[in-house]
Amino acid sequence: MALKLVIFDLDGTLLEAMLDFGAVRAEIGLPPATPILEAIAALSDTEQARARAILDRHEAAVAERSCLMPGARELLAHLRERGVKVAVLTRNSRASVDLAIRRHGLAFDASVARDEHRPKPSPDGVHGLMAACGAAADETIVVGDYRFDIEAGRSAGVRTIALVSEPKPWARDATWVASSLADVQRLLDAAS
């Protein structure tokens, strides 16, 4: 089956992971190691507004000084040359996604940010991007550096690549494991 669409996570996948989740949790007053969006959703309306403002501020600061991961630009250009569509699926805000895209002069066929679909690990964003790009599940691959990326892809019935610098238990659930975007490129070339 031809590869038509690659859906990338943003932070830690195409961009260097710079958001300090611990600092965000501490400022909001959330316990360590809780998923931030889900914890915010459980707060009262007033607390949610305050928490979202804190998260947005941290994300905007990071987006202003974000760096591309090594090989990101080359990989995106390579896929475009092959006629493969590229998309972004992130738990970040729309503002921070657009800022990162502009800052690095990137182009995507589609993107899904926070609040536009139920967030990963829900498969909703994957389904939305496949519909937007006209790709079926067996023509789509999700690439990400966290278990939510792999869970979202698996729940949508698509193949997945876990991008990890060291072995992680959850990465075993991915179709493939890569340690760099150059690895990802080799896997995508072999997969299609």
Ligand SMILES: [Mg+2]
């Ligand atoms: Mg990530």
